[in-house]
Amino acid sequence: MIVLRNVSKVYDLRVTALDDVTLSIPKGDFVFLVGHNGAGKTTLLSLLVRADQASSGVVLVGGQDLALLKESEVPLLRRRFGIVFQDLKLFPKKTVAENVALAMQVQGCTGKRAHISAADALELVGLQHRASFLPGQISGGEQRKAAIARAIVHRPEIFIADEPTASLPPEAAWEITCLLMEVNRLGITTLVATHDRDVVDGFSRRVVALDNGRIARDVQIGKFMENGVNATT
Amino acid sequence: MAALSYIASMSGSAVVNAWRHRTMTVITVLIVSLMMTTLGMFLVVENALSVMIASLEEQVNLIIYLEDEAPPSDVLALRQELLDDARTISVEYVTKEQALERLRASFQDEPDLLQPLLDNPLPASLEVRSDDPEFLQSQASALLGNPIVEDIDLAQDVVDNLIRISQVATFLGYALGAGLALVALFVIGSAIRLTVYARRGEIEVLRLMGASDHFIRWPFLLEGVFFGLIGALVSSILVGIAYIWVHELLQQLISFLPVSLDITYLLRLILILALFGIAIGGLGSYLSVRRFLTI
Numbered sequence: 001m002i003v004l005r006n007v008s009k010v011y012d013l014r015v016t017a018l019d020d021v022t023l024s025i026p027k028g029d030f031v032f033l034v035g036h037n038g039a040g041k042t043t044l045l046s047l048l049v050r051a052d053q054a055s056s057g058v059v060l061v062g063g064q065d066l067a068l069l070k071e072s073e074v075p076l077l078r079r080r081f082g083i084v085f086q087d088l089k090l091f092p093k094k095t096v097a098e099n100v101a102l103a104m105q106v107q108g109c110t111g112k113r114a115h116i117s118a119a120d121a122l123e124l125v126g127l128q129h130r131a132s133f134l135p136g137q138i139s140g141g142e143q144r145k146a147a148i149a150r151a152i153v154h155r156p157e158i159f160i161a162d163e164p165t166a167s168l169p170p171e172a173a174w175e176i177t178c179l180l181m182e183v184n185r186l187g188i189t190t191l192v193a194t195h196d197r198d199v200v201d202g203f204s205r206r207v208v209a210l211d212n213g214r215i216a217r218d219v220q221i222g223k224f225m226e227n228g229v230n231a232t233t
Numbered sequence: 234m235a236a237l238s239y240i241a242s243m244s245g246s247a248v249v250n251a252w253r254h255r256t257m258t259v260i261t262v263l264i265v266s267l268m269m270t271t272l273g274m275f276l277v278v279e280n281a282l283s284v285m286i287a288s289l290e291e292q293v294n295l296i297i298y299l300e301d302e303a304p305p306s307d308v309l310a311l312r313q314e315l316l317d318d319a320r321t322i323s324v325e326y327v328t329k330e331q332a333l334e335r336l337r338a339s340f341q342d343e344p345d346l347l348q349p350l351l352d353n354p355l356p357a358s359l360e361v362r363s364d365d366p367e368f369l370q371s372q373a374s375a376l377l378g379n380p381i382v383e384d385i386d387l388a389q390d391v392v393d394n395l396i397r398i399s400q401v402a403t404f405l406g407y408a409l410g411a412g413l414a415l416v417a418l419f420v421i422g423s424a425i426r427l428t429v430y431a432r433r434g435e436i437e438v439l440r441l442m443g444a445s446d447h448f449i450r451w452p453f454l455l456e457g458v459f460f461g462l463i464g465a466l467v468s469s470i471l472v473g474i475a476y477i478w479v480h481e482l483l484q485q486l487i488s489f490l491p492v493s494l495d496i497t498y499l500l501r502l503i504l505i506l507a508l509f510g511i512a513i514g515g516l517g518s519y520l521s522v523r524r525f526l527t528i
Contacts (some may be wrong), residue, residue: 009320049441078443089438106444 001027001158001189002048007057009043009213012229016207019213021057025191027157030184032200033193035210041193043084044210045160048191049081050074062157079107082188084161088143090150091133097122097131100150107154120151122146125179141172147178152183159183160191165199173199247455254428258460261424265268265464265513266471268413268420269506273472275406276502281479282399284495295361295369296386301329303381308359312382317362320368325360328354356383366393414513417464421457421517429453429522453522454515461514462507478504 002025009018018040025031032043046052047059050066059066061077069077082103090099097118103115122128125145130138135146144164151159160179164174177192177199184190194200200207209217299308308326315324326334327335332355340346363369373387429436441448480494 051441075440075443075445078441081443085441086439089434090437091438102439103442105528106439106442106448 001025001029001062002132002191004044004047005058007047007054007059007062009040009047009052010055016213018047018054018135019215021210021215023208023215023218025189027031027165028184029196030181030190030205031192032203032205033210034200034207035216036195039210040113040213041210042071042162043213045162045191045193048158048160049078049083062161065217079154080157081185082154082156082159084144084147084151084159084164086111086162086166088135088147090143090146092135096127096146097137099135099146100153102151104149109154118149118182121149124152124182125149141168141176144168144172144176146184148179151224152186152188154190155186158189161192162193163195164170165194165196170198174202177203182210237279238332244455244459245424247452247459250428250432250452251456251459253432257424257427261420261460262336262463262467264420265417265460265510266467269464269468269510270418270475272406272410272413272509273468273502273506274403274475275409276505277472277476277479279399279402279406279475280495280502281483282402286399287329294363294366294387295373297376297382298356298359299358300381300383301356303357307381308357311376311379312359312400315359315372318368320363320365321362322340322362329355329357329360332356332358372415372423407463414509417513418517418520421460421514422521424452424460425457425521426517426524428456450522454518457514457516457518457521458511459514461510461512461517463510465507465510468510469506472502472506473499484522 002023003021004021007021007023008016009020010016021040021044035041043052046077047054047066047124048061050069050140053067062080064077066077090096090219091102097115099113100118100121104117108115119131121130122131125148127142127145127149130142131148135143138146148161148164151161164180165176168176174194180190181203204220206220207217208215255360297311312326315321330353333353336355361369369387369491373385378384382453436449476499477494
């Protein structure tokens, strides 16, 4: 589903954000992308949605080489993704339901259909009772659920979340991660960037660790634990 | 059907955005209304002058006063000669008695003024109407030497002056209209630019969600059209009131001219203002979005 071959990204000819990264994520896989701040997690995610372009190497999504993509084709690529941004980026003046329905409207689905799909997605994340609330009127955990609902409402092929549990209390972080597992169970390839050690250690999933733009480790969490080492160490 | 649903959805989005940023909406609509009302006022004044000119032109253009001793055959020959010219609309022969009757009619409130008249001093005349001022001018010059002609009165001066005033008013109206259109473009463009700037975060999110250029641009374009349309609506009300007031004023000031209220013109004026508002609003936001919304 996602393939990166010898991908590097250099900003301003000096700052190397990604350095010769090679990575393959099969369809339906669940991957935790871990690493310290500045390790290259967000850069990697931005390359996948063509928010940025690799300085060298090949990025393939569903067999499509993103470097060969025309500008007019970029929106179509992005519609295959569901994204939960680090700062969520919910529209503050739209209700939770409107925020979620917007993702359907972007896909070209208007009117009642968009709102029915939004209601379904909100039910899936357990937020149907907050549909008519503004994002500012609900808790941080609920805002994350709303962002997840917005990201999955159109049943994307790939779901990416950037620090979805940041600054959440452990219980709420656990709940959100369980929700991400649910998303993955729908058959959606899931890529979660995080440096929440408890979350990563609590779930037996594939972990790709980035360090200074390079892949430091790419293993199943079980193997980390067997060696007595935390995934995020 | 899908296209209609899409446009309805975009229009709804534009109206909601305008409402959510209502301070900016009110300011923009007020300025656009002011601009369009000024333009509308000029159109009303220009129309009033045109109506006056048309009304005056329908009156007698050239009066040929005849010698009392002029042989009737010569008078008839002159009348026929004038009628034979295609530029002549009509030639009316007014006898001395009819001329006196008219004079009495115009002084009916003060009949004492005409009491001292023992004899009818007024000459018979030919009243010539034409829509070609140059023809009337040439006829006036040619007939001055005619032995049966006592005097010539070319009543074109008043019309000419009005035409000049109307031309100046029309020119000023169009010049001002063009200037105000530019101001409106700038105002609407600035309002949209501010909206784009205020919503740049949302636009970035929409881009990452895969929104097409149209999806992002259309609400802004429709918002501009909405500003123009509401501005046109407000100015239509004001201009409509002004139009009625101007006509009442004209009827009081120049009651001898048949200046009537023309509802068809008023409706046409409202339609022009609405179309102008839509065009200016759409163009202003299009230019702004094209320049400041790089997708």
